[in-house]
Amino acid sequence: xxxxxxxxxxxxxxxxxxxxxxxxxxxxxxxxxxxxxxxxxxxxxxxxxxxxxxxxxxxxxxxxxxxxxxxxxxxxxxxxxxxxxxxxxxxxxxxxxxxxxxxxxxxxxxxxxxxxxxxxxxxxxxxxxxxxxxxxxxxxxxxxxxxxxxxxxxxxxx
Numbered sequence: 022x023x024x025x026x027x028x029x030x031x032x033x034x035x036x037x038x039x040x041x042x043x044x045x046x047x048x049x050x051x052x053x054x055x056x057x058x059x060x061x062x063x064x065x066x067x068x069x070x071x072x073x074x075x076x077x078x079x080x081x082x083x084x085x086x087x088x089x090x091x092x093x094x095x096x097x098x099x100x101x102x103x104x105x106x107x108x109x110x111x112x113x114x115x116x117x118x119x120x121x122x123x124x125x126x127x128x129x130x131x132x133x134x135x136x137x138x139x140x141x142x143x144x145x146x147x148x149x150x151x152x153x154x155x156x157x158x159x160x161x162x163x164x165x166x167x168x169x170x171x172x173x174x175x176x177x178x179x
Contacts, residue, residue, distance in 0.1 A: 053116075136160050
């Protein structure tokens with residue numbers, strides 16, 4: 022039991038910098054909705070940056086966001102069925118129109134425990150790693166599971 026407790030504690034104490042994924046799905050906020058959908062066929066989320074060549078994080082689009090847009094919970098009788106021009110009382114031609122703004126963030130020096138706490142409190146599965154307003158990586162629930170599993174395997178082998 023002590024061995025398992027130590028493994029969990031070791032996991033909690035890992036720094037974000039040690040495990041963050043630096044391969045990021047990025048798109049600029051002025052990108053077309055067609056490009057957004059194209060990227061979402063490869064990833065389940067996209068980080069939105071200010072402009073091409075910039076890493077200033079301004080938002081995120083997830084598969085769930087698209088589901089909310091394409092399948093609203095209740096039909097608005099005034100607009101009828103949703104289409105590009107009626108959703109959310111505006112058109113959504115650009116990534117910036119549909120992104121969730123100001124995502125919950127973490128920094129490279131935070132610990133896994135802090136990130137997990139944020140994920141639980143905010144009910145999210147991914148957090149961007151941001152330094153000086155620029156995205157440098159991400160921590161996803163899937164990455165945390167893989168990291169914890171690797172620690173368990175290492176602990177059991179040693």
